[in-house]
Amino acid sequence: MQLNSFLRIGTLVLCALMALLGIIIFGFYTSTLSCSISLSASGGRSPSSPIQEKALCKNRSRQIASPQGFSSKQPSIMGGRSDVVTVTPWLAPIVWEGTFDPLLIDAIYRPMNFSIAATVFAVGKYIRFLKDFLETAEEHFMVGFKVHYHIFTDQPDEVPQVSMGDGRNISVHHIAKLNRWQDISSSRMRIIQNLIEEQVHREADYIFCLDVDTKFHFRWGAEALDQLVAQIHPWFYDMSRNQFTYERRPISTAYIPQDKGDFYYIGAMFGGMVEDVHRLVQTCCRNLEADSANGIEAAWQEESHLNWYLLYNKPSKVLSPEYLWHDQRGRTEVMKVIRLSQIIKNNAEVRENV
Numbered sequence: 001m002q003l004n005s006f007l008r009i010g011t012l013v014l015c016a017l018m019a020l021l022g023i024i025i026f027g028f029y030t031s032t033l034s035c036s037i038s039l040s041a042s043g044g045r046s047p048s049s050p051i052q053e054k055a056l057c058k059n060r061s062r063q064i065a066s067p068q069g070f071s072s073k074q075p076s077i078m079g080g081r082s083d084v085v086t087v088t089p090w091l092a093p094i095v096w097e098g099t100f101d102p103l104l105i106d107a108i109y110r111p112m113n114f115s116i117a118a119t120v121f122a123v124g125k126y127i128r129f130l131k132d133f134l135e136t137a138e139e140h141f142m143v144g145f146k147v148h149y150h151i152f153t154d155q156p157d158e159v160p161q162v163s164m165g166d167g168r169n170i171s172v173h174h175i176a177k178l179n180r181w182q183d184i185s186s187s188r189m190r191i192i193q194n195l196i197e198e199q200v201h202r203e204a205d206y207i208f209c210l211d212v213d214t215k216f217h218f219r220w221g222a223e224a225l226d227q228l229v230a231q232i233h234p235w236f237y238d239m240s241r242n243q244f245t246y247e248r249r250p251i252s253t254a255y256i257p258q259d260k261g262d263f264y265y266i267g268a269m270f271g272g273m274v275e276d277v278h279r280l281v282q283t284c285c286r287n288l289e290a291d292s293a294n295g296i297e298a299a300w301q302e303e304s305h306l307n308w309y310l311l312y313n314k315p316s317k318v319l320s321p322e323y324l325w326h327d328q329r330g331r332t333e334v335m336k337v338i339r340l341s342q343i344i345k346n347n348a349e350v351r352e353n354v
């Protein structure tokens with residue numbers, strides 16, 4: 001009897017000790033985890049000690065602070081763009097000219113001093129588009145911010161010399177040329193994932209991934225910054241979802257049924273906070289690989305996988321077609337400005353295969 005109660009008390013004490021130990025370990029783990037999440041979410045620099053890590057976490061505030069001396073036009077509740085929808089059903093803004101005050105946006109965001117990474121691939125004959133892309137980006141893309149262009153090419157010696165503004169620089173990464181344009185385009189997902197893991201998570205707050213066969217014409221600025229940013233495809237913004245070129249075969253991981261879908265997003269531009277873009281490219285890579293193991297290539301390669309991802313992981317901000325138009329479309333009534341546009345190219349001539 002005595003031995004029994006002794007054993008029972010012993011077991012109880014042991015359980016209590018183990019629970020206490022569990023609480024301590026869990027507490028330590030979650031505090032480290034929440035710190036590293038906020039760190040990677042804000043893309044702070046790699047910490048060298050836990051003390052520094054805490055300090056960095058605290059410093060990366062995203063408070064929307066407007067300078068006291070700054071005066072802007074009174075915003076209206078009654079007027080504004082009525083020709084287009086400016087908010088999604090999940091309440092993400094859709095950014096159009098006339099929905100924001102660029103001076104106010106700059107007054108708020110420039111002091112935050114964010115670093116922005118931009119990826120651009122110029123493989124094979126597409127190297128010819130790089131000069132215009134970079135030169136026009138220096139005039140219009142995130143002007144007044146730190147921008148680090150990551151250029152991926154099979155011809156590093158052919159990367160043009162373009163003079164960069166203050167706080168803006170270029171890194172050239174050598175990659176092999178693949179044989180099919182579909183593979184070159186899709187391989188960007190894996191390469192961007194690696195770049196984020198190896199470098200960008202330490203250096204940047206945001207990352208934007210852009211096609212090279214494009215030219216900037218107008219401001220493409222901090223109004224585009226957000227957690228997860230997607231771009232409405234210029235050819236599909238006025239179509240119904242059953243006309244979208246989603247992947248329609250249920251056997252593919254990118255499958256979207258006819259009665260589902262919000263918008264058709266373009267594969268030539270996506271971005272956002274580094275951690276969110278990492279989750280996107282990692283998922284798309286996994287799904288691309290799963291399909292390829294089954295001998296499937298989605299209708300529009302990584303763009304199909306991107307559209308699948310964004311249907312189930314809604315973007316926090318959606319960019320109107322102003323942010324990536326297509327020269328071939330001319331101008332339509334809703335387009336007050338064209339900020340960036342895909343140039344007309346001879347696909348048969350520039351692509352590795354037809």
Ligand SMILES: CC(=O)N[C@H]1[C@@H](OP(=O)(O)OP(=O)(O)OC[C@H]2O[C@@H](n3ccc(=O)[nH]c3=O)[C@H](O)[C@@H]2O)O[C@H](CO)[C@H](O)[C@@H]1O
Nearest residue numbers: 121122123124126181184185211212213267300301303352
């Ligand atoms: C109008 C149209 O049909 N657009 C589709 C087409 O976009 P695009 O015609 O815009 O694709 P693209 O030929 O521009 O390829 C995408 C990007 O990959 C890079 N690149 C591609 C090939 C190459 O030889 N070298 C090279 O560097 C380059 O950065 C280029 O900008 O194809 C994509 C599929 O991936 C998407 O489905 C787009 O919706």
Ligand SMILES: [Mn+2]
Nearest residue numbers: 211213268342
């Ligand atoms: Mn393109």
